[in-house]
Amino acid sequence: MHILPKLALAVGASLMSLAAAVPALAQADPSAIIRIGSLYEPQNLDNTAGAGQGINEAFNDNVYEALFRLNDDGSVEPVLAADHTVSDDGLTHTFTLRDGVTFHSGDPLTAADVKHSIERVTAEDSKSSRKRSLATITGVEAPDDRTVVVTLSSRSISLPYNLSYVWIVNDAAQDISASEDGTGPYVLDNWKRGSAISLRAFDDYWGEAPKNGGAVFTYFTEAAALDNALLTDALDIVTSIQSPDALAQFEDTDRYTISEGKSTVKEIMAYNDRVAPFDNVKVRKALARAIDKQKLLQAIWGDRGMVLGSFVPPTDPWYEDLTGVDPYDPESAKALLAEAGLGDGFTFTLDTPNYDPHPITAEFIKAELARIGVTVDINIITSNEWYTKIYQAHDFQATLQEHVNHRDIVFYGNPDFYWGYDNPEVTRLIEEAEQAETEAAQTEKLREANRIIAEDAASNWLFLFPQIVIADADVTGYPVNGLNSQFFLRDIQKTN
Secondary structure, X not given: OOHHHHHHXXXXXXXXXXXXXXXXXXXXXXXXXXXXXXXXXXXXXXXXXXXXXXHHHHHEOOOEOOOEEEOOOOOEEEOOEEEEEEOOOOOEEEEEEOOOOEOOOOOEOOHHHHHHHHHHHHOOOOOOOOOHXXXXXXXXXXXXXXXXXXEEOOOOOOHHHHHOOOOOOOOOOOOOOOOOOOOOOEEEEEEEOOOEEEEEEOOOOOOOOOOOOEEEEEEOOOHHHHHHHHHOOOOOEEOOOOOHHHHHHHOOOOOEEEEEEOOOOEEEXXXXXXXXXXXXXXXXXXXXXXOOHHHHHHHHHOOOOEXXXXXXXXXXXXXXXXOOOOOOOHHHHHHHHHHOOOOOOOEEEEEEEOOOOHHHHHHHHHHHHHOOOOEEEEEEEOHHHHHHHHHHOOOOOEEEEEEOOOOOHHHHHOOOOOOOOOOHHHHHHHHHHHOOOOHHHHHHHHHHHHHHHHHOOOOEEEEEOOEEEEEEOOEEOOXXXXXXXXXXXXXXXXXX
């Protein structure tokens, strides 16, 4: 009798019928192109040439790598540096480079490339926002192809962190404002100015291959158009939602995933502290007290985000809640203006970027300050105009801007920065913090500096953006915290 074979045949037939009735499990597609929507198109492709925050989003650790990486959780880890040693006096840092790394052009990575890349950032004509953070570097040497020696004028506890902002660029590359030659897992495929940047996976990448075939960053000037593109399946991910009003459209959890991470994006009204009346601390404090920040935050973000009392967000180790330094108090604001000789008020121009949430924030500020006799003339400008007029020429009275950088209190220690804040005590504390031998000592110095900056009302810190990423439900592996506005691509997967 042949019962067993017949039984096996019957069971096999039943399983085949069951498999036919149940859809196959979705599989990740390693060749998928991830379609990403953003409001932050780079001005150019060189982060030492004033490219703006959009270049960090598209290129940091995607196209270009550094000796170290700032991870999405805020930690710092080596990437192109295989080893790092520090001399006893803290003034000499020696880096050994990883073996087997090539640029997208095919050239091998050498110490000469690293020397060239650091010197690009510290050069006199560099527009890197981190240039001053590397000012203690007095020399960079490449004694052999795998060794880089960095000499400092004073200790720099943050050197690995600061070097995470230094892209390693092929020293044979010329102008990279419209091209690239990095070591990252993606190469630049195309840049359609005003529209999109497309990247594709680099076949000869030294590390683990990306989990996708590339990405396209599509740029929008209005948040509503960005949201509509996701709703109509023209995008897979929106890197940062700019209005809570948009969230209701994506509450279908079968279609979308809403993720809220940790943000470093601060909305501020920056004054030009060099010019009257903003060179008067009483005027700055008056304007800080005249704006109901909680009401502003509620109007724009609802229950998300948080009011700020300084430039330091909770993700920085030296954070302290300083909202009580200049709390909302319109009567006190009027008194301070009178003490400053401006009891009848004054008029100033507020240069306002033309994308959300700046215009609505400007209108709110205008209405609030009118109640204390201050007239605000709103001047709407583009991102390019903001960069040339405000950041470069310092031709402004006050401006709105969102600052995205991680651990960027150091900008207040630079009197030449666009807002012109100049307090020698703050500059000293920030310099001493960098020379600290322990992180605890560094943190205490920067907390002290932060309190002084807040008491001086150096700028008007309005609110911290929430970090909200919305994606199609079939997309996973994307970063959610948005530190330094970077958006790592390599682990993103899209299922069929």
